Amino acid sequence: MKAIVKKEPGKGFSLEEVEIPEIKEPNDVKVKVLNASICGTDLHIWKWDEWSQQRIKTPQIDGHEFVGEVVEVGPMVKGLKPGDIVAAETHIPCGVCKQCKTGKMHICKNMQILGVDRDGVFAEYVVVPEIVLWKLDPSIPREFASVMEPLGNAIHTATAVDLRGKTVLITGAGPIGVMAVQVAKVSGAATIIVSEPSEYRMNMAKEMGADYIINPLEENLVEEVMKLTNDDGADVLLEMSGNPNALNQGINALTNGGDAVILGVFPTNPVPFEMNTAVFKGINIHCITGRKMFETWQIASEWLRTKKLDLSKVITHVLPMEEFEKGFEIMNSKKSGKIILKISE
Structure with a gap:
């Protein structure tokens, strides 16, 4: 089969002919990959940055966001059959640790990540355990289905937190940030303010329904939020950028007793943080990783099935698998939303 492979250390990937994976465990499922989308994690691996050098073992097939068709199931698989259309949870849980046993599989202590710790989905076929597959309603568009994993974030x-009637500040309008604009609207937010320096992404946030957009490089974010909220501050911060300045500006822009929900992954550790401001304001801090398995997937499925969410504005490029290099170059330019690679028909 054809696969996009990190063949050796260094920048880039290569298109290779590799063996089709086979079912080895009784709960395994073989899936024909239809569409796969490029994630920020894939971009890190493509660049071969410091994180990738420490984490990725070559050669490896990368990619983890996809939609596919089941072609074969192991003898213990009960919920899927050939022909089913599925997407997959990236976090592969062990099923036996404390977290898995207490409803927190998404932060499994022994978790593997698809396309990071094992071969991924930039290939014509992939084999994964049944536990991570989510059967899709056939009415959900395939392109939307291929980005359900980041939508879940x-x-x-x-x-x-409860967004009903709240003023929500979103810092960072990358693909997940602009998806969060629509999610916040569906969840009842009264006002959505987006902070983003990229003109391309500002326009995408506007198309997705943001009420106000602020360029933090040209305007004082805290002052502008205060003007929009009668000097009260935003009720909720959704931090999507992974930028320490955005995080601290967001904390300062929150109302007393507000909520800071942090998804962004930061380039440095430790991160400079306005802890005293958060303490004296009585800010509630929530840290988010991945998607709840499978509460988040159920919500995503129903909102897509009932057309409460429309992801057409966030999917900006659809390319054949062979043009993967072009896709990574476009994504690296930060002038794109989600980029989908068509793997199979």
């Missing part, structure tokens, strides 16, 4: 973040 937006949903997990934006539904961590």
